[in-house]
Amino acid sequence: GAVVSQxxxxxxxxxxxxxxxECRSLDFQATTxxxxxxxxxxxxxxxxTSNEGSKATYEQGxxxxxxxxxxxxxxxxxxxxxxxxxxxxxxxxxxxxxxxxNNNEQFFGxxxxxxxx
Amino acid sequence: GEDVEQSLxxxxxxxxxxxxxxxxxxxxxxxLYWYKQEPGAGLQLLTYIFSNxxxxxxxxxxxxxxxxxxxxxxxxxxxxxxDSAIYFCAERTGGFKTIFGAxxxxxxxA
Numbered sequence: 001g002a003v004v005s006q007x008x009x010x011x012x013x014x015x016x017x018x019x020x021x022e023c024r025s026l027d028f029q030a031t032t033x034x035x036x037x038x039x040x041x042x043x044x045x046x047x048x049t050s051n052e053g054s055k056a057t058y059e060q061g062x063x064x065x066x067x068x069x070x071x072x073x074x075x076x077x078x079x080x081x082x083x084x085x086x087x088x089x090x091x092x093x094x095x096x097x098x099x100x101x102n103n104n105e106q107f108f109g110x111x112x113x114x115x116x117x
Numbered sequence: 118g119e120d121v122e123q124s125l126x127x128x129x130x131x132x133x134x135x136x137x138x139x140x141x142x143x144x145x146x147x148x149l150y151w152y153k154q155e156p157g158a159g160l161q162l163l164t165y166i167f168s169n170x171x172x173x174x175x176x177x178x179x180x181x182x183x184x185x186x187x188x189x190x191x192x193x194x195x196x197x198x199x200d201s202a203i204y205f206c207a208e209r210t211g212g213f214k215t216i217f218g219a220x221x222x223x224x225x226x227a
Contacts, residue, residue, distance in 0.1 A: 110158060
């Protein structure tokens, strides 16, 4: 299957700072990328859907000014957590789909664990 | 609204079969998926079934779909300790949105 990478795999930051997480589709062009958040022992919560070249669509309850998403190319989407607080600590997972993928499949990245002190 | 439900835990002995069940609410689902997540890792797609199928077999995995009851199951034959993980059921609704269940934690006892 197609490969999706995330960078960094983990990050620790101080409260009030901003953190950028990158999601890359390595061997296919992803017209759509998704950002999920997963709390311990819970399911994935879709935060937003981004299509290349257009503004992201945020799910209800997700602050778009806090979670900035940029999908500037067909292989890269970034999620920036602005003015991070301890309650933003979570596992953030991206997925990519569209383009050359089959069966409307999404391919998931390995996730980024964010810890805000 | 859209909802996917599954039981939270399942414990089996090594060598036995595991059956993980899932129910969903959106009758317009196109694809239904099973994902596996190991501790601290992302999701790995195990298998999927198109909504007009009722069964799919892939090596040790068998997926059964009862569209009338909106019930999906995953059977793992000859369960191994390496199968211990969280298994997520997910449905693809109209468009490109995927809704996940809460995950079933599978424990395999040696």
